[in-house]
Amino acid sequence: MTLGYAIDEWMRTSELEDSTRKTYEGYIERTIRPAIGALPARKVDARALESFYTELRRCRIRCDGTPFIVHKTTDTHDCADKECKPHTCTPLAASTVRQIHSIISGTLSAAKRWTWISDNPALDARRPKQKPPEPDPPTSAEAARLVEAAFEMDEDWGTLVWLAMTTGMRRGELCGLRFARIDFDAEVIDLRRNWVLGKEKDTKTHQNRRIALDSETIVLLSEHEMRARNRLEDLRKEFTNDLFVFTGTKTPDHSQPYSPNAVTQRYKDMATRLGIDTHLHALRHYSATELLTAGVDLPTVAGRLGHGGGGATTLRVYAAWVAASDRKAAEILGSRMPKRTPKIEGER
Structure with a gap:
């Protein structure tokens, strides 16, 4: 049983949103199947997966590093007329490789449930680290x-x-x-x-x-x-x-x-x-960010945005603005406290 067959069965039996299914199908046909789809599922191990992810992070088409020309057509042609260009390695984004890992891990998890394999090596494989959210709102x-x-x-x-x-x-x-x-x-x-x-x-x-x-x-x-x-x-x-x-x-x-x-x-x-x-x-x-910096509490902001997890997602994405809101809260409390006159000159 090949990994490609297991992926097809997992996709057939999984309940996925239409948009998610369409995204996964693109990753499967463009990236996973051509590279490792023919491997027997029982021979896929953590090392093979990590090597696969490393190659994708170096070049999305997993070239061997030898220079070559990207031709615009397979017909006989003049490269100057067709504007054919030398291949430039472009890595897949870490987030994309993480989605590819999710597809493979989900497939192998199902294969284990179905007793096709004895364990799921994707659980041991290292995947690219998730990039911290960097929201950049307009001023x-x-x-x-x-x-x-x-x-x-x-x-x-x-x-x-x-x-x-x-x-x-x-x-x-x-x-x-x-x-x-x-x-x-x-x-x-x-x-x-x-x-x-x-x-x-x-x-x-x-x-x-x-x-x-x-x-x-x-x-x-x-x-x-x-x-x-x-x-x-x-x-x-x-x-x-x-x-x-x-x-x-x-x-x-x-x-x-x-x-x-x-x-x-x-x-x-x-x-x-x-x-x-x-x-x-x-x-x-x-x-x-406008709400947080104005001092609106985290659960309220999370509720307006439709974030789940009781505000955990909001806190992860907008940590810097939550800190700014916390600083503002501290200043508000400090301003309402009775003023104290230092007893010793120069004392903090």
């Missing part, structure tokens, strides 16, 4: 420029960017949001769904959450709903709460959500025009 000044530019482009786009900043919602959550999930009276969003790969599904952590909204955001969303109602009236269609809040120009009736990829690209283009090096996901970081 307050940059955030102000971004949201102002978004509203100048059009009111709908400005509202989307504003909501991303003030709630920290994920891209798919923004795109999958329906009017029915906005409670204008209670001033909350009841977040239950996510839009990924053209499908509506649970949120990333499979948790429903309610996000409180400030009065200004409620006003903007109310105006946005009125614009949607007017559009549908012009189109001679009926407005229903089941419609998507944000939609692209191709579906002005709000029957389909804004494409997540289109949102990402539009935001990136806008930021580039402003000369700001950032991306859409950084707005989630902006929301989190």
